[in-house]
Amino acid sequence: MTEAGRSHFWHSDGRRLSGLSTLLLLLPFFTIIAFVFVYPILQLLVISILEPHPTLDNYARVVENPVHMRVLMRTLWTAMLVTALSVVLGFPVAYYMSRAKGTVAALVAVCVILPLWSSVLVRTAAWSFLFQRNGLINSALMSLGLTSQPFKLLYTQSAVVIAMTHVLLPFMILPIYGALRSIPNDYGRAAAVLGATRLRTFLEVILPLSLPGVVSGSLLVFLTALGFFITPALLGSPQEMMISTLVSKQIREVLDWPFAAALVGVLTVFVTLLAIIFSKMLRFDRLMGNAS
Amino acid sequence: MKPPTDRGSLALGAYVYAVLAFIIVPLVIVIPMSFSQNDYLAFPPSGFTLKWYSEYFDSRQWRAATWLSVQVALLTALFASVIGTAATYAMIRGHSRLVTAFQIALIGPIIVPHIALAVGLYLFFQTIGLSGTIPGFVLAHTVLTLPFVVFTMAAALGKVDANLEAAAMSCGATRFQAFRLVTLPLVLPSLASSALFAFIISFDEPVVSFFLSGVRQKTLPRRMFEDIEQNLTPVIPAIATLLIMLSILILLGAHVLRSRSVTR
Structure with a gap:
């Protein structure tokens, strides 16, 4: 490094790090990713096909047992439902946010960003309070005379879907907001000048240009929802497990490692394949850029 | 219109x-x-x-869980921001032949379900004795927070003109001096806010903590999980309120840092 400083005055290479320095600076990063991320996951995948002996039996048990198949289907369906709900709820918020100015804009941004940076457990606990037999939702329904008996809300799949939508909604809103913000204002104005109504401007100019944000947000929500653990574990019914709660049960109660590893394998391979196929449309940098 | x-x-x-x-x-x-x-x-x-608050502060178990989470989050913030900044700097100023590997290493921990990493680490750390230990939690949380540090630092370092360092070096500064005296002060607010974010992600991280926690070493999220799962005591709203206040403080801190940033 000292040599680089001495040897040249205004040499263009002076701006570039030497190969050795680059390597040394990257070494801790790649070491920790290799040992604390890649290795543990590869080890699970290896276990899933090598134990108790080299076999695909563990995977066969996932797809051949109707109970396990139902868990997979329920997980897939829940993730799709949460994604669809997030688009429907999130798009108008993102659109409104992209147009708002001053205090209103700040207020909306706080409402979207604060939940993102608060504990998933806090949000899940809040829903657990709301869904209790004598919780706020049931008391409100009963005092409005809409029902005489409290509904069973907690430990149902509906509770899981509502709470997961709540937790994942910011991941939908922020990418759509990012896409909407990158549309130059002139486009809308140009359409208006040319005589388009506001609805037509929205449908033919704004909506198509915001689609990359919708796709990116949907992928993010869908992929995260597939492996979601805390919310189904605390609000879902033990009779209606999702893949992550089934994995947890296999490890903590049944102690069936090869089968748990196969379940993790199915989930990880599926999510990774989707991420690779759609890699061009995933924009993670946007999440951070907006959050800070 | x-x-x-x-x-x-x-x-x-x-x-x-x-x-x-x-x-x-x-x-x-x-x-x-x-x-x-x-x-x-x-x-x-x-x-x-205020009895639910005093119940939280008086409970030895809650205090132990909180203290464990504080230690883990502080160390994670330190490790992730240093390792992440070093790597980002190398990618921006170095010969970037590892771009693809770097990107995969960044997106991997975000995409791969946390349950998969949690189960994998549970098995791995059990065999090498890191399960339920502070180094174990810190290593796991560093992996989960590195992408966020790198995204923040890439945005900040990308805006620092490489000519500034080149100028310092042509005046006789070493590469490290040029970084420390020219670049680092410019990106310091971003570095601090990435450390804040790493802290809060680690402090609130539930899934990996859930599997890595032992019978004695339980993080705050793991203790909360058990409480919500078993009896949902009135201490939970008190802790939740404190955690929301913490999130607000972190976001305010990041906001102040951002408005001070030269490179924003």
């Missing part, structure tokens, strides 16, 4: 505020609950008491 007074805009506004209420009400509802005297589930809450 027309001023937004027509029916469509009003409907949009009403819809948006309904969704925002859906987002924010469950979060703030725990605050009045935490001060409620009798039945904490009853709404509106009755009376005013």
Whole structure:
């Protein structure tokens, strides 16, 4: 490094790090990713096909047992439902946010960003309070005379879907907001000048240009929802497990490692394949850029 | 464009505020609950008491879990911001032949379900004796927070003109001096805010902590999980309120840092 400083005055290479320095600076990063991320996951995948002996039996048990198949289907369906709900709820918020100015804009941004940076457990606990037999939702329904008996809300799949939508909604809103913000204002104005109504401007100019944000947000929500653990574990019914709660049960109660590893394998391979196929449309940098 | 007074805009506004209420009400509802005297589930809450807060602060178990989470989060913030900044700097100023590997290493921990990493680490750390230890938690959380540090630092370092360092070096500074005296002060606010974010991600991280926690070493999220799962005591709204305050403080801190940033 000292040599680089001495040897040249205004040499263009002076701006570039030497190969050795680059390597040394990257070494801790790649070491920790290799040992604390890649290795543990590869080890699970290896276990899933090598134990108790080299076999695909563990995977066969996932797809051949109707109970396990139902868990997979329920997980897939829940993730799709949460994604669809997030688009429907999130798009108008993102659109409104992209147009708002001053205090209103700040207020909306706080409402979207604060939940993102608060504990998933806090949000899940809040829903657990709301869904209790004598919780706020049931008391409100009963005092409005809409029902005489409290509904069973907690430990149902509906509770899981509502709470997961709540937790994942910011991941939908922020990418759509990012896409909407990158549309130059002139486009809308140009359409208006040319005589388009506001609805037509929205449908033919704004909506198509915001689609990359919708796709990116949907992928993010869908992929995260597939492996979601805390919310189904605390609000879902033990009779209606999702893949992550089934994995947890296999490890903590049944102690069936090869089968748990196969379940993790199915989930990880599926999510990774989707991420690779759609890699061009995933924009993670946007999440951070907006959050800070 | 027309001023937004027509029916469509009003409907949009009403819809948006309904969704925002859906987002924010469950979060703030725990605050009045935490001060409620009798039945904490009853709404509106009755009376005013701080007993749930003192129950939290007086409990040895809650204090131990909180202290463990604080230690882990502080160390994670330190490790992730140093390792992440070094790697980002190398990618921006170095010979970037590892771009693809770097990107995969960044996106991997975000995409791969946390349950998969948690189970994998549970098995791996059990065999090497890191399960339920501070180094184990810190290593796991560093992996989970590195992408966020790198995204923040890439945005900040990318805006620092490479000529500034080249100029310092042509005046005789070594590469490290040029970094320390020229670049680092410019990106310091971003570095601090990435450390803040790493802290809060680690402090609130539930899934990996859930599997890595031992019988004795339990992080705060793991203790909360057990409490919510088993009996949902009134201490939870009090802790939730404190955690929300912490999130607000972190976001305010990041906001102040951002407004001070030269490279924003």
